[in-house]
Amino acid sequence: MVEAGPNVTMNEGTNLTLTQSTFIDPNTSDTHTAIVDWGDGTTSTATVTESATSGSVVASHLYKDDEDSPLTVKVTVIDNFTASHTGLLPACSQQR
Ligand SMILES: [Ca+2]
Ligand SMILES: [Ca+2]
Secondary structure, three states: OEEOOOOEEEEOOOEEEEEEEEEEOOOOOOOEEEEEEOOOOOEEEEEEEEEOOEEEEEEEEEOOOOOOOOEEEEEEEEEOOOOEEEEEEEEEEEOO
């Protein structure tokens, strides 16, 4: 299960850093990787920190100026048995 985090608002043309994305996996010995789909056509791998059945995902992305808004950021966590779960995070970029 992935919780991508609360809705965020940022200024367009600035970095969005995900710091509140977490996941739970009942299998204590599984290891995980994470991919973030930033909703603007780009994806990147994220940094996973985990212990036992839970973990957190940290990633950051620079959005273009005049990006379409709102965007939906998708955080996908994949375990070592390729089971994947995705959490969604609505993001608004403010015109400036
Ligand atoms: Ca698992
Ligand atoms: Ca602008």
